Amino acid sequence: MKKPQLALHxxxxxxxxxxxxxxxxxxxxxxxxxxxxGKVLADAHNCAACHGVNLNKPVSPExxxxxxxxxxxxxxxxxxYQMGNGNPHFGRxxxxxxxxxxxxxxxDMKDIAAYVESLSxxxxxxx
Amino acid sequence: MNKIVGKHVVIAALSxxxxxxxxxxxxxxxxxAKAGQGKVAMCIGCHGIPEYRTAYPEVYRVPVLGGxxxxxxxxxxxxxxxxxxxFETMHAITASLSDQDIADIAAYYAAQTPASKSNPDK
Numbered sequence: 001m002k003k004p005q006l007a008l009h010x011x012x013x014x015x016x017x018x019x020x021x022x023x024x025x026x027x028x029x030x031x032x033x034x035x036x037x038g039k040v041l042a043d044a045h046n047c048a049a050c051h052g053v054n055l056n057k058p059v060s061p062e063x064x065x066x067x068x069x070x071x072x073x074x075x076x077x078x079x080x081y082q083m084g085n086g087n088p089h090f091g092r093x094x095x096x097x098x099x100x101x102x103x104x105x106x107x108d109m110k111d112i113a114a115y116v117e118s119l120s121x122x123x124x125x126x127x
Numbered sequence: 128m129n130k131i132v133g134k135h136v137v138i139a140a141l142s143x144x145x146x147x148x149x150x151x152x153x154x155x156x157x158x159x160a161k162a163g164q165g166k167v168a169m170c171i172g173c174h175g176i177p178e179y180r181t182a183y184p185e186v187y188r189v190p191v192l193g194g195x196x197x198x199x200x201x202x203x204x205x206x207x208x209x210x211x212x213x214f215e216t217m218h219a220i221t222a223s224l225s226d227q228d229i230a231d232i233a234a235y236y237a238a239q240t241p242a243s244k245s246n247p248d249k
Contacts, residue, residue, distance in 0.1 A: 061198035072180075072187035079185075080213075090184060090213050122194035126239045127167075127175040127246040 033071065033107075038115025041108055045100055056121030067121025071113035078109040156230045158197060163235025165248055166228050169220050170236075175246075181216070193239035200233035 042048070042055070047066075052058045056067035066074065083091035084098040092098075101109070173179050173189045180188050192200065206212040208221035208229075221229070 058196060058199075061196045062202060063196070064199045065195055069191055070188040072185075073190045076185045076187045092213075093211055122240075123191045124193035124239055124241050124243070125175075125177055125191050126193045126243050127171050 033110040033114035035111065035114040035118045037108075038111035038113070038118075041104070041112050042115055047100075047112075050096070054119055054121060055116060056119065065122055066116045067119035068123045069116055071110075071117035074113035074116045075109050078104065078112065079106070082109075156226045158201065158230035158232075158234030158237075160231070160234040160238040163231035163233070164246060166224075166232050167235060167246065168248075170232065171246065173216075181214075192236040193243070195236055197233045197237035200236055201229055204229045204233065 047055060050059055050063050051066050052063075054067055056065050058065060077092065078101050080090055080092040081094060081097040082101045082104065085091055085093055104112070170192070173181070174192050178188055180186055203212060204217075204221050204224065205226075207214065207217040208224065210218060224232070
């Protein structure tokens with residue numbers, strides 16, 4: 001009487017584990033930032049026109065160097081520019097950047113951020 | 128004809144004056160990297176720790192500052208102070224900084240290279 005129940009239980013556990021693994025894998029595929037696509041987007045949006053060659057030689061000292069910057073910070077900054085004046089608590093107010101990011105999806109911004117971090121430039125972490 | 132020329136002369140003169148006023152304000156404060164070295168105690172607590180993350184309103188690693196453009200850093204600090212850029216911690220810290228402090232701190236970070244030594248004051 002007990003055995004079939006146990007077998008069913010084991011089967012159920014295995015099925016759950018498989019489902020969880022599959023879900024995890026699918027989620028990772030869906031959310032992994034794609035630096036190659038980020039490069040395509042960065043070229044299409046002409047980021048280098050202001051941020052310079054390799055995004056490390058801005059044409060004005062008022063613009064930031066981006067190469068090597070943390071991707072999660074870059075992603076958040078892009079989202080803040082997208083919020084712009086519409087969000088008085090978090091938005092960043094910059095006419096050029098606001099116009100640049102309007103058409104980007106969140107996954108586009110993650111891809112661009114991953115591309116930015118993949119570059120190496122002048123940025124260094126020192127105390 | 129004369130009226131139109133005169134108008135343009137006035138506009139040009141005003142533009143020159145406006146430009147002069149804007150640059151004069153900036154020219155008063157010159158950043159000094161050496162002086163900045165003694166003013167970054169509050170920065171190091173986050174920006175000096177590799178991979179240090181902030182938690183609100185989004186989890187992200189705080190930006191790398193070393194080697195960044197001086198003018199960009201200076202503007203960013205002023206914007207945090209004024210409230211045009213939003214992050215409570217940065218707003219609180221910059222509120223205590225003078226224009227000279229901001230210029231010095233920006234100069235300090237802008238001057239950093241891979242060969243720079245860690246801040247000897249800390």
